[in-house]
Amino acid sequence: MLPRGEANASLVLFASGDFAFNLYWQSISLYLLFFYIDVLALPPVTAGLVFMVGTVWDGVADLVAGAVAERARVSYRRLVAWGSVPLGLAFMAMFALPTQAAIWVLLAQMLFRTFYAFTNIPYSAWTTQLSAEPAVRTLLAGLRMMFGAAAAALIALGMPALAAAYGYPTAAMVVAMIAIPLMLIVALKVPEPHRRIAPIIPSSLGQQGAALLRNRAFVTLNIAAAAGGAAAALLGQSVPYYFRYVMSYPAGGPQVLAAMSVASTLVLPLWTLLATRTGARITWLIAALLGLIGLATLAGQSKETAMVALALMVTISIAFAGFNLAAWALLPDTVDWGEAQGDVRVEALAFGAFAFVQKIALALTGLAIGAAYGASGFVAGTAQVPVVATTIRWLMLGGPAALIMVSMLAMLAHPRGRHTLRDIRLT
Secondary structure, three states: OOOHHHHHHHHHHHHOHHHHHHHHHHHHHHHHHHHHHHHOOOOHHHHHHHHHHHHHHHHHHHHHHHHHHHHOOOOHHHHHHHHHHHHHHHHHHHOOOOOOOHHHHHHHHHHHHHHHHHHHHHHHHOHHHHOOOHHHHHHHHHHHHHHHHHHHHHHHHHHHHHHHHHOHHHHHHHHHHHHHHHHHHHHHHOOOOOOOOOOEOOOOHHHHHHHHHHOHHHHHHHHHHHHHHHHHHHHHHHHHHHHHHHOOOOOHHHHHHHHHHHHHHHOHHHHHHHHHHHOHHHHHHHHHHHHHHHHHHHHOOOOOOHHHHHHHHHHHHHHHHHHHHHHHHHHHHHHHHHHHHHOEOOOHHHHHHHHHHHHHHHHHHHHHHHHHHHHHOOOOOOOOOHHHHHHHHHHHHHHHHHHHHHHHHHHHHOOOOOOOHHHHHHO
16 A cells, blocks of 8 residues: 555545546547537437447446456556557547548447556556555545546537647547646556455456455445436436426526536535545435435426526536445445455456446436337427426436435445455454
8 A cells, every 4th residue: 555655645646547537538428429420420320329339339348458457467557558558549540530431430439448448447446556545545536536527627628629720630639648648647656556466366257257246345336336327317318308398498408417517526525525534335325315305306396497406406416426426435445345255356357347337327327218208209309298298307306316215225235334454354
């Protein structure tokens, strides 16, 4: 673990790596589909299919990257260093293809997502080595999220301006030229203790997966995080439909989404402080109660106004920020828990599997929205019959409420007690 005198500076430097990763991630999340349709002039259906296949591949790549990093006897810092330049080049290639052929567009995206997984998963797993103290891990999770939020704001404002002035290939090159050096500095300057190898090392991917499935802390956290992430996605993706077709205020959707994003970012230091004082598990339960109160209050309104809906949705988004922080704070602890209970330590694969589960949950959320709207008779761009408006409203409110309750039950089943490896063994 890090020497106490160097811990704070090393933690901040390490967390800055999430600024680099989110420069890439927010670019593809916010603008890649727009680039396909408006710049490459791909048919919208083709562009959507390419993006969907790339997203599915992303989850698979996370799982594979975790398995490979688990088996490799290579330090996480080296894996991050080795992947930093190829990742930047693959990112630039996505926005500089000399062809509009869908197959090459898809292959370029899959190449980028593969390098991203094989660099980001070791970076995330590295957090298990930086400290064994829950409060330090919580602080680190909060710092990473703050750097990620700063990168999201920079990309949201800067990418369109750069692309308008110089084109998307140049904009992508500028992003990569910021991210690559930062990732290399993190890899070269942040200390990483020698990776500890547990007395019993699973010899196959199947045995490693079985060790994770036996890890009650890991399984309950995955259930809670998947439910919480799906609840946030269900609310966020429903907001534009709610304001357009239920509130008859189309401009309100983007405004509320922007307010939710800003509020979630501003509240991160408070959630971090609370989690370091009370523990990430208690923070999760507090956030869940706050989210349920916000949803119940909104559901109880006999006649919503835009301002009331805005205030309550911002409150709910603040709760979701608490979920996200607690999940990343608890994930390294589950690695320690698994080693203490079964004398098997599975690190990188745990982070890869965690990312895979979250992405599957998000994909299923989109599928659920489409299925529910289709079954109710939704027709885009037209006035909706009452049953459609009711479906939109109650899917937005009832769905997240049910998922939050699932996350609470999973977190209540999460192992109680101390979190450090030494103290877990004593319980």
